[in-house]
Amino acid sequence: MSTVTVENVVFGQGRPKIIVPIVAVTETAILAAAEEARDLDCDVVEWRIDWYDAVTQPGAVSALSKKVKQVLAKPLLVTFRTKKEGGELELPEADYFSIYHDLLENGAADLLDLELFTDADKAAETVSLAHDKGVKIVMCNHDFFATPSQAEIVSRLKAMDRKGADICKIAVMPQTNADVLTLLAATAEAKQTITKPLITMSMGALGMVSRVSGEVFGSAATFGAAKQASAPGQVPVGELRRILNTLQLAE
Numbered sequence: 001m002s003t004v005t006v007e008n009v010v011f012g013q014g015r016p017k018i019i020v021p022i023v024a025v026t027e028t029a030i031l032a033a034a035e036e037a038r039d040l041d042c043d044v045v046e047w048r049i050d051w052y053d054a055v056t057q058p059g060a061v062s063a064l065s066k067k068v069k070q071v072l073a074k075p076l077l078v079t080f081r082t083k084k085e086g087g088e089l090e091l092p093e094a095d096y097f098s099i100y101h102d103l104l105e106n107g108a109a110d111l112l113d114l115e116l117f118t119d120a121d122k123a124a125e126t127v128s129l130a131h132d133k134g135v136k137i138v139m140c141n142h143d144f145f146a147t148p149s150q151a152e153i154v155s156r157l158k159a160m161d162r163k164g165a166d167i168c169k170i171a172v173m174p175q176t177n178a179d180v181l182t183l184l185a186a187t188a189e190a191k192q193t194i195t196k197p198l199i200t201m202s203m204g205a206l207g208m209v210s211r212v213s214g215e216v217f218g219s220a221a222t223f224g225a226a227k228q229a230s231a232p233g234q235v236p237v238g239e240l241r242r243i244l245n246t247l248q249l250a251e
Contacts, residue, residue, distance in 0.1 A: 002195045004166050006075040006110045006136055009043045011167055012197035015244050016214035017043040017221040019077065020237050023051045027064055034071040037226060041241045044111070044221070046077040049099070050087040055080070061099055062107030069108035077138060078103060079113035085142040097122045104129050111167075116141045116160055127164040138199070139165030147172040147179035147202065153186035154193070161194050167220070169199035174206045183210055184217045191218030211235060212243045 003012040011017055020042040022033040030052065037045045047068055054060040061078075069076050080096055081087030096118070103109060104126075112135050114126060130137050139160035148156070153170060160168040168190075174180045183202040187210075190198055197220035202210040211222045212235070222244075224237035235243070 002197070004136055004197050006044070009075055011220045014215075015248055016219055018224045018237060018240055018244070019044040019046050019221055020224055020226050021046040021048050021079075022068075022226075023048045025051055025053050027052075027054070027067075030064065031067060031071060033226070034068045038072050038074065040226060040237050042074070042224060042237050044075045044077055045072055046079055046113075046223070048079050048081060048088075050080045050082070050089045050091075055089065055099065056091070056095065059102060059106065062102050062105075065103060065107035065109060075110040076108065077111040077113060078107075078109040079138075081113070081142075082115060085115060085140075086144045093119060093122070097126060100126055101129060104133050104135060109135055111136045111138050113138045113140055113169075114165075115139070116156060116163070120163075123163060131164070136166040137164065138167045138169055139163060140169035140171070140199075142170070143172045144203070145173055147174050147182055150182050150186040150189065153183065153200075154190045157186075157190045157194055157198060157200075161196050165196060167197045167199060168194060171201045171203055172207075173204060174202045177206065180207050180210060183207065184213070187214075187217045187219055197221075208235065212240065212247060215244070215247065 003010050020037050024030045024033045049055050083090040112130050141156050157168045180202045187200040199221045200219045223234050224240040225234040
């Protein structure tokens, strides 16, 4: 697996990196959450802009992203999670890309989350602009209802790779323990064929083991909760770091 370096964080090397999401609504609350995240034992902070109450106002995300970045001493991942993939806000796809393009031209981000199943041409333009600006693309797909087959999970990760992702991410919902094994097996298989760092997880309590076993199966990062989780099954960040350290020591 090749590595991706963002500031002093190297994805694809060593223990899985811990990403903590900001899921606050107002500018005041977002900046307060950024100050809290700055002091947490995490590697990257994700700002979920679909929670932001002014996200559709022209220039609002770009302006606030600079303030958030100033607060943090860590890399910033900016994410608009669409409603169809578990996000907070229904947004026309044209607006989704418009917000992202304004952010890349006028805001501050180190990584940008881009969903796999969006308009191919607009996605390609966004990837190209991000790379021109030195921003890494985390391309992703989320299934909050089921776990696709191992072959389908690997196929989606390969599609992300082909579309220019720097990091390929997938999150699925297990209905049985066999579904968790499917996700882990798909991760191990994809690691053998995709050179980009992977982020994979099986959600909910049933899939929690997948969030701490990335170093074994090939997932380069995991998401930990500060106060409020952004997806089911996220482990509090302090406990997550202790588990990752323990698993490394047990090798």
